[in-house]
Structure formats: structure tokens, C-alpha cells
Amino acid sequence: MATTAFVEFSVVVRPQSNFVNTPYLQQLHSHRPFLSLSIPKSTAALSFTQSQGFGCAIERQQCDCGDFVQTSAVRELAGSLISAQGHRFAIVVARFNDLITKKLLEGALNTFKSYSVREEDIDVVWVPGSFEIGVVAQQLGKSRKYQSILCIGAVIRGDTSHYDAVVNAATSGVLSAGLNSGTPCIFGVLTCDTLEQAFDRVGGKAGNKGAEAALTAIEMASLFEHHLKPLQ
Ligand SMILES: Nc1c(NC[C@H](O)[C@H](O)[C@H](O)CO)[nH]c(=O)[nH]c1=O
Numbered sequence: 001m002a003t004t005a006f007v008e009f010s011v012v013v014r015p016q017s018n019f020v021n022t023p024y025l026q027q028l029h030s031h032r033p034f035l036s037l038s039i040p041k042s043t044a045a046l047s048f049t050q051s052q053g054f055g056c057a058i059e060r061q062q063c064d065c066g067d068f069v070q071t072s073a074v075r076e077l078a079g080s081l082i083s084a085q086g087h088r089f090a091i092v093v094a095r096f097n098d099l100i101t102k103k104l105l106e107g108a109l110n111t112f113k114s115y116s117v118r119e120e121d122i123d124v125v126w127v128p129g130s131f132e133i134g135v136v137a138q139q140l141g142k143s144r145k146y147q148s149i150l151c152i153g154a155v156i157r158g159d160t161s162h163y164d165a166v167v168n169a170a171t172s173g174v175l176s177a178g179l180n181s182g183t184p185c186i187f188g189v190l191t192c193d194t195l196e197q198a199f200d201r202v203g204g205k206a207g208n209k210g211a212e213a214a215l216t217a218i219e220m221a222s223l224f225e226h227h228l229k230p231l232q
């Protein structure tokens with residue numbers, strides 16, 4: 001007898017930055033699946049749709065068919081976004097292009113507030129430019145005082161290759177800071193061709209990237225705190 005193999009998917013809702021302050025979404029945003037689907041394996045093709053304000057993450061959960069890997073016994077670990085209360089964050093902000101970076105910082109602070117992070121659990125450290133972010137983030141990470149370090153900057157292309165030098169330094173600096181310190185260091189540095197692109201990303205038509213980066217900081221803090229803490 002021919003059997004139809006099914007693949008099960010669950011759909012979780014992840015709010016994007018412009019909806020971060022919506023209490024309704026905060027309730028929804030529990031990482032629990034709100035919809036499960038069974039799709040015949042022969043026709044199952046993963047596709048992602050993105051409506052405004054929602055990103056739908058489709059995760060394969062399990063399948064009862066012979067040639068498909070069983071995943072029900074696999075433990076999945078993820079950071080939670082329910083509340084970040086009790087976690088400590090440092091924000092390293094570049095003063096260069098501060099018309100932009102102040103707005104990124106504002107977006108980040110609003111996100112932390114809406115996820116119940118207390119003001120006294122946030123330290124903001126200013127540095128001259130994005131080039132200087134890495135060394136400071138690494139030092140803060142090594143202090144073990146923070147669950148996550150959010151790095152904020154804005155590099156805007158000029159006439160020379162200076163742009164590439166600063167972008168490369170900022171990118172590898174933030175990455176190295178995380179790897180060397182063992183504390184998640186989040187990349188909230190804009191790399192834009194024009195000032196207009198930058199304004200679009202600090203509350204304009206492309207949302208506020210500082211707010212989005214803060215969400216990543218919260219998720220990574222939770223992941224490390226609850227699942228990846230080294231044994232003492
Ligand atoms: N041009 C930009 C800079 N340049 C400054 C460097 O980051 C650095 O402070 C200087 O070279 C001294 O080491 N910084 C930005 O953040 N954004 C820029 O567009």
C-alpha cells in the first residue's frame with residue numbers, strides 16, 4: 001500500500017523593530033508555535049513570507065517517514081525574548097556621525113526598555129569612531145559584567161578607500177571581541193553609501209537598526225545565560 005510521507009512545520013512569530021513596542025506582539029512573541037502544518041513530503045518546499053512587521057520562521061519539527069531524519073529527539077536551544085529583566089548590557093557607541101548613532105542608541109534603549117531591562121543594568125560607553133569599537137567591546141566582554149555587548153556605529157562612504165578600512169576594522173573588531181571574550185558582541189554598525197541610506201535606517205523607511213540590534217543582544221544574552229554558560 002502506498003503511503004504519503006508528511007513533513008511537519010511549526011510557525012513562530014518574531015516581531016520586527018517597528019513593532020517592538022506593541023504589547024500585543026510582546027505577548028505573542030513567546031517562541032511557541034502558533035500554527036502547525038503537515039505537508040505531503042513530495043510537495044513540501046520551504047518558503048518564507050514576510051508581511052510588514054512579522055517575520056515567519058518555519059522550522060521543521062518532525063516527520064514520520066522512513067527516509068527523512070527523525071528530529072523529535074533533537075534538543076533545540078534558543079534564546080528567549082520574553083523578558084530581559086535581570087540581564088546586564090553594555091552599549092559601545094561611536095561618536096563619529098553622531099547625528100545617526102544617537103538615533104541608533106535611542107532605538108536600542110527603547111527596545112531594552114520595552115523588554116523590561118532596567119536602566120541601571122545598561123552602561124553606555126562612547127568611543128571616537130567605529131574603528132575603536134572592537135577593543136572597547138572586548139575589554140567590556142572580558143569584565144564578565146554583561147550578558148551581551150551591543151556595538152553601534154555609522155560608517156558612511158566618502159571619496160577614498162577609508163570607508164573600507166573603517167568597515168573592515170569595525171566588523172572584524174566586533175567579531176574578535178565576541179570570540180576573544182566569550183561574551184556575545186552584537187554588530188549594530190551601519191555601513192552606508194549615502195547619508196540618506198543611514199537616515200532610512202534610524203527610524204525612516206527601513207526601521208531603526210539600533211532597535212533591531214538590541215533585540216539580537218537580548219536573544220543572545222538569554223541563549224548564553226540559559227543554555228551556554230560554562231560550568232563553574
Ligand atoms: N569615517 C568614519 C569614521 N572614521 C573614524 C575612525 O573610526 C577612527 O575614529 C579614526 O580613524 C581614528 O582611529 N568612523 C565612523 O564611525 N564612521 C565613519 O564614517
Ligand SMILES: CC(=O)[C@@H](O)COP(=O)(O)O
Pocket residue numbers: 155156157158159160161162163164166
Ligand atoms: C568613512 C569614510 O569613507 C569617510 O568618512 C572618509 O571620507 P574620505 O574617503 O572622503 O576621506
